[in-house]
Amino acid sequence: MASPEKAAPVSEGEDVIQAAHREQDIQHVAERGQMATDKYGQPLFQFDAKAESRLRTKIDLFIVPTVAVLYLFCFIDRANIGKFSCSRERPRAPHTPYLSCMTHANASPGNARLAGLEKDLHLKGNDYNTVLSVFYISYIIFEIPSNILCKWVGPGWFLPAISLGSSLGTAFVKDMPAVCGVRFLLGIFEAGMLPGIAYYLSRWYRRAELAFRLSLYIVMAPLAGAFGGLLASAILKLSHFGGLHAWRMIFAIEGIITIGLSLIAFITLTDRPSTARWLTPDEQALAIARVKSERVGATHVLDGIDTIKLKRGLTSPLTIATSFVFLLNNVTVQGLAFFAPTIVATIYPDKSTIQKQLYTVPPYVVGAFFTVLIPLLSWRFDRRQIFMVISAPLTMVGYIMFLASNVAKVRYAATFLIALSAFSLGALTNAQVSANVVTDTARSSAIGMNVMMGNIGGLIATWSFLWYDGPDYHIGNGLNLATSSTVLIVTILTLLWMKRDNKKRAQRNVEEELTGLTDKEIEDLDWKHPAFKWRP
Template identity: 70%
Template sequence: MYEDRQKDVAVHDEGKGAGVAHRGIAVAERGQVATDRYGNPLITFDPRAESRLRLKIDLYIIPTVSLLYLFCFIDRANIGNARLAGFEKDLGLKGLDYNRVLTVFYISYIIFEVPSNALCKIIGPGWYIPAISLGFGICSVGTAFVHSLSAAAGVRFLLGIFEAGMMPGIAYYMSRWYRRSELAFRLSLYIVMAPLAGAFGGLLASGILKLDHFGTLHTWRMIFAIEGIITIGLSLIAFCTLTDHPATARWLTQDEKDLAIARVKSERVGTTEILDKLDTPKFLRGLFSPVTLGTAFIFLLNNITVQGLAFFLPTIVRTIYPSRSVISQQLHTVPPYVVGAFFTLLFPYLSWRTDNRSRYFLLSAPLMVVGYIIFLATENKEARYGATFLIGAGAFSFGALCNAQAAANVVSDTARSAAIGATVMFGNVGGLISTWSFLPFDAPNYHIGNGLNLATSATTFLVALALREWMHSSNANRERRNVDVEIEGLTQQQVQDLDWQHPAFRWKP
């Protein structure tokens, strides 16, 4: 029978700082819950101690994962920069061959998404994330030596296998350290590297192309080789700096470890353990949660735009400024990404302060809608270039918001790994679609690609609105359920396996 326990040790003396968490950790280590049966936390914390701990975690974790993700995105998207520097011509690509090379990447990227996140949980993110970073760094270097369509496609397939685990793996890893409300902004601090990769990637490619050669390599081959070597170096550093979870962090004191574990656990209704074993019922709860599926579909729609920008913005800029030099065209891709990076941080920051994510879905989507209307309505170069800023402002924040939304609406660690993996997998289906959204015969104005993105942006708004209303309606129905009656007679394990189906659980819009 599910019992209400540990109330006598649950309330901390706020005057004792981080050390008060030591009594709360008894809840985590002795198989006891940190909430009552109605989902209310049994533990209170000193806000100043939490703030100090949060800053320390930020400084130790975020720089490493941010740099890894920066070069993950660069190693994926630098093919767009290489295209301007002669990639297609040197490999003899014709017609839709470039789109085929992009598509191969997404086939492996989608297939290995959920299995990769399950493997990340089993091995531990402190080892797994650096290992796959090393893998895609090597693949990037390998791309510098391809001489045919089949070789390029083969390396891109391998790249997709290794990169599949990065976004969901880091999001899952960070969910072990942060509260629900804090997570979206922390995710944005590494996901902002996606638009920055577009900006920095353009600058880096411009700088690399000014070199006469790199060893025996020239032009676009230097881009892949140099950027891949940087990735390999960062991955080797990450093996030394990342740690699986708070309990194994050498840079936390025992009181800080206790506090880190207890505060995360205090938000998980009916849970006796933070890091559970891979559990099939909870894994399926994470995969098939209505909020997971709805959020994943939103991310699919959004990724058609985000990945389309990554692969085709240099091409779009070339159609707007056809007489400019290659380096000038590369540099013109930078400003829209800088604006996108600003909004990637702004909306998740507001999400953190308001503990709400769905409202920022509804604010972001209209920016993309307006941008694509401009693309379709005019051929004025300045207006079309300005539209890329609106699209960037609306598109890039969804990465942090969607992953945080999926993580916030399940309970267990197992369900969280599944929910985030499924969300990113759906997003990558959108990436696959994006590789066929801007086709050669549709140049130079790309009415098909822009029309598709207008439709997906508008649909994103409608789906986000419907999901938000459903969550509020479902919560109202849950208020009428009798928690005591529904969990009467259940064992502790059965209660934990309920996950989001626990009657005391509430959706978090």
């Protein structure tokens, strides 16, 4: 059998025997205990581009739709409670109407809250903000543990299992303590969904490919606003569902749909390339080898869990900086969801509630488009940090327009600028922390850390737009201008640091630093490996 170092890409006219040897080499390196890079981090293979393209398309078709639909309905399921309402009126000045509109996550206006949930549960004052916060508390606490558990159990089983924890129970709550309890439990189940899918996809794709694939399911969040509203409207046309009425029907029916999809996912979701029956043995070997070829010092793709590598993922400078950026960005993304309905209501005060809902759709459509487009460009250029840098100024301009102008249409235009620039960072930041660690274990903790920090930003957002600050919300919008400005500073400094540190790493003596280390000790180095380079 030819050695991996001598393997070469299959070219047109290559001898059949050489091609056969090459396939054997790939399978050999794909096995546990075999490295796919040399000690300097250079890949031992140049894979056939056409074979990779066919494999990538096959993975796209079998993996991405399943996780995207699962995430869509899980997002709709939990976001129903946090949707738009203009339920309070308080005089801002004599004879001047006051409008207080609240949303949650990337959800569109309407649904459960409009259908009477707040009234039926006797929520008053800031009770609604408290209900939203309870979900985020458990969501944040269990983020990292859930992703570690996802690795231990296996994503093919773990993701469908946590999807079973739908908000079906919300249909039967009677008061605030009950709804808070259900929301807390829902946060525990859903804590592993976003980071779990990101980690799962990192088992299948190269670093350059990952951001775009992440965007294909993260885009379900803004799309859930429109689709969830239509589905809820259709449900509310029913007179009853069993013994349930109004908003309770929404939670019951959508919860049942989510559970049904989860059960199907147990069958359709493949845990890893080596267990994918829809891949041939050669395709399985290629899927493993091409991912391993980017992991310096890694002897296998799916390593065992250990404390050292978990800490490597959590303490990576790139993980810390990027997760802080995602925290700041999530304050903005969630904040836009809070403020957009108010803008629409001030532009079209005489329109019906349904018409106002429809006017909130275009910014989310634009946001959804750029959520996919920017990571697509990231894939083509194999760059993530520069796109994070570019996003910040547009968001800053949007919030400057909010604060500087009282013209409703100017503010409405600002929502488009923010939506097209801010939404894509969900995919970019998760792809960035994934690209800048080596081992599978470090990747699970790094992605968990990033999403946990992002949801701290979501928690902040639930208390950033309060009723007494409306209708202009100077405090909330000022905060979002500050966060987007900080994103610009942090992303630029991080990019400059990556380039500077890579120059220092280029001067290190790889052979000298690795002398005397076992394969296990070399693998545990992760991003501290002397041949590792930061990937901007």
